[in-house]
Amino acid sequence: xxxxxxxxxxxxxxxxxxxxxxxxxxxLIEIEGCxxxxxxxxxxxxxxxxxxxxxxxxxPNESYWPGYEARLRMRLENERxxxxxxxxxxxxxxxxxTARPLPLAAGVAMILLAxxxxxxxxxxxxxxxxxxxxxMANATPAPQSKLESHxxxxxxxxxxxAKSNERKVVRANIAKSNGGSLSxxxxxxDGKTVAIDVGSMGYDQPLITASLFTPExxxxxEKAQLMLRSFRNASAxxxxxxxxxxxxxxxxxxxxxxxxLLRRDAEMKGNLPTEEALGDLEPFLLDIANLPDKPSRDExxxxxxxxxxxxxxxxxxxxxxxxxxxxxxxx
Amino acid sequence: MDDFNRRMTTDAREHNLIERAQKGDHEAFSxxxxxxxxxxxxxxxxxxxxPHEAEDLSQEVWLKAYRAISSYRGEAGFYTWLRRIMVNTxxxxxxxxKTMFSSGKMAIRMGELVSLEELGLASxxxxxxxEERLHQQMMVEKVMEGLGELTPQQRLIFLLKHREGMTYDxxxxxCAVSTGTVKKALFRAVNRLRELLGVKLGATEDVSYAARxxx
Numbered sequence: 353x354x355x356x357x358x359x360x361x362x363x364x365x366x367x368x369x370x371x372x373x374x375x376x377x378x379x380l381i382e383i384e385g386c387x388x389x390x391x392x393x394x395x396x397x398x399x400x401x402x403x404x405x406x407x408x409x410x411x412p413n414e415s416y417w418p419g420y421e422a423r424l425r426m427r428l429e430n431e432r433x434x435x436x437x438x439x440x441x442x443x444x445x446x447x448x449x450t451a452r453p454l455p456l457a458a459g460v461a462m463i464l465l466a467x468x469x470x471x472x473x474x475x476x477x478x479x480x481x482x483x484x485x486x487x488m489a490n491a492t493p494a495p496q497s498k499l500e501s502h503x504x505x506x507x508x509x510x511x512x513x514a515k516s517n518e519r520k521v522v523r524a525n526i527a528k529s530n531g532g533s534l535s536x537x538x539x540x541x542d543g544k545t546v547a548i549d550v551g552s553m554g555y556d557q558p559l560i561t562a563s564l565f566t567p568e569x570x571x572x573x574e575k576a577q578l579m580l581r582s583f584r585n586a587s588a589x590x591x592x593x594x595x596x597x598x599x600x601x602x603x604x605x606x607x608x609x610x611x612x613l614l615r616r617d618a619e620m621k622g623n624l625p626t627e628e629a630l631g632d633l634e635p636f637l638l639d640i641a642n643l644p645d646k647p648s649r650d651e652x653x654x655x656x657x658x659x660x661x662x663x664x665x666x667x668x669x670x671x672x673x674x675x676x677x678x679x680x681x682x683x
Numbered sequence: 684m685d686d687f688n689r690r691m692t693t694d695a696r697e698h699n700l701i702e703r704a705q706k707g708d709h710e711a712f713s714x715x716x717x718x719x720x721x722x723x724x725x726x727x728x729x730x731x732x733x734p735h736e737a738e739d740l741s742q743e744v745w746l747k748a749y750r751a752i753s754s755y756r757g758e759a760g761f762y763t764w765l766r767r768i769m770v771n772t773x774x775x776x777x778x779x780x781k782t783m784f785s786s787g788k789m790a791i792r793m794g795e796l797v798s799l800e801e802l803g804l805a806s807x808x809x810x811x812x813x814e815e816r817l818h819q820q821m822m823v824e825k826v827m828e829g830l831g832e833l834t835p836q837q838r839l840i841f842l843l844k845h846r847e848g849m850t851y852d853x854x855x856x857x858c859a860v861s862t863g864t865v866k867k868a869l870f871r872a873v874n875r876l877r878e879l880l881g882v883k884l885g886a887t888e889d890v891s892y893a894a895r896x897x898x
Contacts, residue, residue, distance in 0.1 A: 367873065368845070368869060396877065398882050399882045400873065402882060403845070403876055406826040407729065420724070421716075424716060425710075425713050428745075429709060431749060431750070638834075642834065654864065658860075
């Protein structure tokens, strides 16, 4: 029994050649038996033929290509080879060395061996313990807890010029006697400067902010999240079969514009996480903003299904719940 | 046999160019690009419908390929690898696309009609009759208009299927969508083009199975 609806679902597979030969043969025989389905199939095939014809006509002139190639070459020349490419070049050069006659390769191997031996001999000289080593070992203080170490390292230093009770923090590096550097934080407390060794306390690391999103981005995520929730939950009003999404569309357009600006800003600052988060959001904003005035159920379901699969609302909620970073600094 | 030899020579030449390009030889890369640049440009042109944007976009694909060529291991064909870069570049372009707002409805810049002259494209056959040329120009304009009415994703899906011959699964994977979405996009694309190109239902040559069998 021929079913036009079911047959038409197969038309796309048929015109785009996505069927096996047997399935194709059966589908064509079935289509031939229905005038409407055959007309539909023929018009689809004809559309693709006309499209191809138009596309062939729209090919650029031959004279266009030398200029195109020249411009591409120029852009490639401005492009610095990547580290991998440079490494590959060096390895290639080394490979050509080994292709030379045997004496040259043997000579290089001898030199490498000699350098290796000399280096290991030098290392042994350094490692050999000196006669005073045991005394040094006894003089070395036993390990202390961090808290103890902190208290001991805090040394009160008189600062005659200081009067204010305000807390000032100055960072300074004091060269150690062995050539290393010790990180010291000086705090002014009650008119006296206190020097605290923070190098050994493990918290003199560059401050990593808790969030990579700026307050503006977080606010944007909140708005987008609310709009997407509203879009997801929208249903037809009583007495009408259509879903009114005018508000969501309008809001989506505004958010899309803001999203593009924020994404470009993040891109310029090299803030990859923000750029990615905004990039994930953008297609949804674009799709909602571009919805027709009377969207079909299929169109809405398609976007909602994608929203659900991507778990975008949940990830926006997580992102907007993070504490804001005032500025993003590329670590 | 001749065909086989020619293909082997072409493959060897391509392999050699890839190796040189991987060592940072941009001249070799330019020669490599020459083999596929028309194909990439044509797709970019139908995708963006603007010759300047198409040139920028297609060259961006080449620059990305150049930066990434050291990661090419030859597991897939070079064009398959390049196409992956192309799809990603097109999708990213879709996100950063210039948009404008008009009377509450978002219009894409490429939504304007473009003439052949604007496109910098001339007829492939210079000795055509003016009427025929005009007709072809109108067809191109309608095709471009039809493509412009699709969403960028639908447009890309249609081009990847119809021009690149990718399978539903390959497209779904490349565009991170379901195969159902791919089929829907294709159905919508063909129907919209049919409306705009004025193809009437059934008005075509005999494409029936029996006719094909006869041929």
